[in-house]
Amino acid sequence: MLQAEKPEDYILATGETHSVREFVEEAGKHFDFEIVWEGKGIEEKGIDKKTGKIIIEIDPKYFRPAEVDLLIGDYSKVKKDLGWEPKTSFKELVKIMCEEDLKEVSKK
Numbered sequence: 001m002l003q004a005e006k007p008e009d010y011i012l013a014t015g016e017t018h019s020v021r022e023f024v025e026e027a028g029k030h031f032d033f034e035i036v037w038e039g040k041g042i043e044e045k046g047i048d049k050k051t052g053k054i055i056i057e058i059d060p061k062y063f064r065p066a067e068v069d070l071l072i073g074d075y076s077k078v079k080k081d082l083g084w085e086p087k088t089s090f091k092e093l094v095k096i097m098c099e100e101d102l103k104e105v106s107k108k
Contacts, residue, residue: 004082013073014086021046024056026091030098 001010021037024046028035034049035056046056078084088096 001078001082008077008081010078010081010084011073011075012078012084012086013075014088014090015073015075016090017070017072018090022090023094026094027098028055030095 001008025035028046028048033055035046036049037044038047039045042058042060044058045054047053048055075084075086
């Protein structure tokens with residue numbers, strides 16, 4: 001992007017969509033949690049199957065004021081202009097994020 005002849009706005013994305021639930025379940029694997037879901041709606045909780053400990057629960061203060069049905073990044077412009085395509089899968093990205101969080105926690 002920095003070497004492009006003319007400045008442009010580009011979206012760097014995977015073109016995939018994943019739910020928070022998918023993210024939590026995938027991240028849980030990296031921390032040795034098997035997440036089971038209990039409850040419905042805003043009462044739903046993600047619980048570690050082995051320990052029964054609540055790992056995640058919903059907090060309405062984080063709801064978006066105007067929720068959209070689908071969030072997905074379209075990288076077609078950057079692909080057309082610069083030949084860029086995503087190389088990191090969803091699972092790889094979750095792994096990278098978890099590893100970085102573990103590094104931060106170990107510094108404390």
